[in-house]
Amino acid sequence: MNKKKSTEHQSPDPDWMxxxxxxxxxxxxTEYEDNAIFKIDIYETDDHWIVEVVLQDYASSEIKVKVENSKLIISAQKQNHSPLTSFPKKERxxxxxxxxxxxxxxxxxxxxLLEIFITKAENGSGKNRYIPLP
Incomplete structure (x- = not known):
């Protein structure tokens, strides 16, 4: 029996994932970006893939999470409190x-700590979107 590869319409085979x-x-x-930008870990449970991101120096209002097709885009940018201070945007x-x-x-x-939960069940909107942070 051949194992199926992931397709656009199904979750990947557990061994392949x-x-x-x-x-x-x-x-x-990945190791370079963990040190230069911010650290990311990915875990798997029975129901979710969990992405953990260490963003200790940021407030939730300074963080954006976007899903775009197969990409998870995490960006963080400190808000400017002074016109003389500029903080670069960090993105993974x-x-x-x-x-x-x-x-x-x-x-x-x-x-x-930012935790992003991706369900293994296919119940998303099927559209690119930002994920709100409570």
Missing amino acids: EQWLRDFFLDPH IIDFPFVIIRHGVTAVFQNG
């Missing part, structure tokens, strides 16, 4: 091996 996660975290570019993009806009996505930010 495990290999993608392994490749993602072994990629030297995770390109999942499946279309995440078809999945339910929620996010919570608390104590400097």
